[in-house]
Amino acid sequence: MPRASGPLAEALGHRTVLLDGGLSNQLAAQGCDLSGGLWSGRVLVERPDQVEAAHTAYARAGAEVLITASYQVGYEAFAAHGHDRAATTALLHRSVALAARAAEAADHEVWVAASVGPYGAVLADGSEYRGRYGLSVRELAAFHRPRIEALLDAGPDVLAVETLPDPDEAEAVLAVLAETGARAWLGYTVADGRTRSGAALPAAFALAAEAPQIIALGVNCCDPAEVLPALEAAAATTRKPLLAYPNDGSVWDSATHTWHAPQAPSPWPTPAWQHTGARLIGGCCRIGPARIATLAARLPREPSAGK
Incomplete structure (x- = not known):
């Protein structure tokens, strides 16, 4: 079946769309080596077949959107690991092509979202969970501009601007x-x-509340318990569809490069998320294909009365 024929924004106007889960945890489950500072970017370089296999696992689980392996791919970071500008551009293009191949092989319509991770992600030190990098808005725009342009050249259906820690x-x-x-x-x-x-959520969401380029607004890579209050703050600010794809509640330790799992995982009240306006729902770090398959089987796809 070909990739989804209509824009994702149109689908969000009348139903919930299921996202995939965490790419890095699935690559690790497949036996890939994510060490060395480039994280999933290392697998994109060395084992692109494994990246496609991870996307395929999520598509088979029922995911309707595949998020590319470009989250940590940045020109400066990859230059430090011996990749020149042309090579890094080729990797950004590759990330979209691999997700597109998995989408085209799926037995249902699937969109491809090119991941635009935060500046902190390319530092590989957990900075995306702190923010406030000491850079100006202009400097941050200069960082994001070339890789956004490269990703767009590869023809994804949408960009996934994700895990931003700061307005x-x-x-x-x-x-x-x-x-x-x-x-x-x-x-x-x-x-x-x-x-x-540490920024207030209403002001953070207000920045994008009326932006015509933004098709959905919300939260990702956070404790599931944080999702509903954040969605309520977003819903008070915008009429756009909302999005929610938390992790499993674990906390990332940047010193040891390990996750500390919660003693009692937080529940996922997805009907409440939908009632608040969430139309893009899935998982982030440590959420694998099995959890996405469960969501595919249980998640109501028609909007509830909230929006």
């Missing part, structure tokens, strides 16, 4: 999206009812 970075990405006219969703990572940098 300043959202402002920078929104400026680049306005220049390109590209459609995207935007997800903040949150903790304790604020963005990871």
